Amino acid sequence: MKRLNEETLPLAAAGVRRPGYDRARTRIGFAHVGVGAFHRCHQAEYTEDALEAGADDRAEIGVNLRPPSIEDQLAPQDGLYTRLLVDGEKAEARVIGSIRRVLDAEREPAKAVVALADTGIDVVTMTVTEKGYCHVPASGALDWERPEISEDLKRTAGRQSLPGFLADVLAKRMAANAPVTLISCDNIPGNGHILRNVVSSFAEAADKTLAAWIMDNVRFPSTMVDRIVPATRSEDLKRAEEITGLHDQGVVVGEPFRQWVIEDDFNRPRPRWDVAGAEFVGDVEPYEFIKMRVLNACQTALCYLGALSGLGTTCDDVNDPLLKSFARRMILAESAAVLPDVPSMQVGPYLDLTLSRLGNPAIRHSNHQIATDGSQKINQRILQPLRDRMARGLSSPLLEVAVGGWVAYLAKSQPAFGATWTASDQIMPFVADIAKKSSGNVGAFTRLFIENRAIFGDGLAQDAGFIARTTTAARALLEDGVARTLAGTMAEAPPV
Structure with missing residues (x-):
């Protein structure tokens, strides 16, 4: 040809x-x-x-x-x-x-x-x-x-x-x-x-x-x-x-x-x-906030939780009722409160469009591909809305589970936690080092990981409550499984 x-x-x-x-x-x-x-x-x-x-x-x-x-x-x-x-x-x-x-x-x-x-x-x-x-x-x-x-x-x-x-x-x-x-x-x-x-x-x-x-x-x-x-x-x-x-x-x-x-x-x-x-x-920021904190946040949360569930693509994730429900709830119950008002990108309709797009069966977007370089993506998609909610005195159990999903995903790439897959990120030498130091202890691994100020900043890196809650989420995802962890978290979270 x-x-x-x-x-x-x-x-x-x-x-x-x-x-x-x-x-x-x-x-x-x-x-x-x-x-x-x-x-x-x-x-x-x-x-x-x-x-x-x-x-x-x-x-x-x-x-x-x-x-x-x-x-x-x-x-x-x-x-x-x-x-x-x-x-x-x-x-x-x-x-x-x-x-x-x-x-x-x-x-x-x-x-x-x-x-x-x-x-x-x-x-x-x-x-x-x-x-x-x-x-x-x-x-x-x-x-x-x-x-x-x-x-x-x-x-x-x-x-x-x-x-x-x-x-x-x-x-x-x-x-x-x-x-x-x-x-x-x-x-x-x-x-x-x-x-x-x-x-x-x-x-x-x-x-x-x-x-x-x-x-x-x-x-x-x-x-x-x-x-x-x-x-x-x-x-x-x-x-x-x-x-x-x-x-x-x-x-x-x-x-x-x-x-x-x-x-x-x-x-x-x-x-x-x-x-x-x-x-x-004149100002792009409102548009990028909504896109990153809705579409990209869903992609990030779903890729880690989907991989931990044994699923291959975002399409598979969205077609899992529990994962789709979690992503929707995370955005509407938590991220939406710290989003600007853009008439052409109202959060509810935009989220519906997002989940429809992610569920397109012809787009086989690998969870591991999306998970690549999470250290460069997590801040704007998950951590910053979490910080904004903290500044308003609001709890964020669902966003924290998403962070726990990232921690668990990286942990499972290491021999101390089973070496289930290979994670791709420029911070992998750091991840390998703290995995060895923590000797398979999820709590120690999570604490050492969150102490990385280049990713988490001084505030979250020193927040004992955040570290404890993220540790609980990561441990539950690794030990109890994704389905049980998400069901329990959503049952305790305030209704939308």
């Missing part, structure tokens, strides 16, 4: 949507760092829609800082790839053409820096996951202890961390007097502020002149992004081939729903993503 590219695109099966514009007449005006499945299924499609509507003539160059190689995947395809939207048994294929060029910075760092420093590029977006920002989750400050940061500070070029790489790019743009807008599209509260913090802090340490230029010439709008995009499986590649009639190594799969809310703070011509439904607003 022939591989998808510009030459073979006309051979795609009838009915497969493809670029309805002349790609050769577009210009590279956008760049994206971290061209993974989410970007290709979300931001790149908004750009595609703007191009197709004739509202914008800017396509993009995509850069990956580390593996997997985007050049091997998309360069032979001239940047083209298939986006599948799946809902139940239905699948809709579209060939996306908004990515004109791709580069792997790990192979040719200088070439990648020069490409993003091009004065024709107005906006650089990025999706590098939460850990890619090299920040301290509890404070948002640059984590100076991260090895990649200390190594990058010794270099004058070829830096490999996101803050270091962007500092190299911005230094060249400063020399060319080329202001730019940098947009984080990762699930971090105040992601624009975090990006500004880490880039400015790194620049201040490396080159104070650059730091001053960044202050005046670089914008960092915050965003809220939403679309469920699981990892592409071999079955997905086969399905795309059956639909399109072409072999494609860049297939991405997502749900029909999508949302993008962007702070209206640009110093170059604003992208026309609004023609595709993106919203430009």
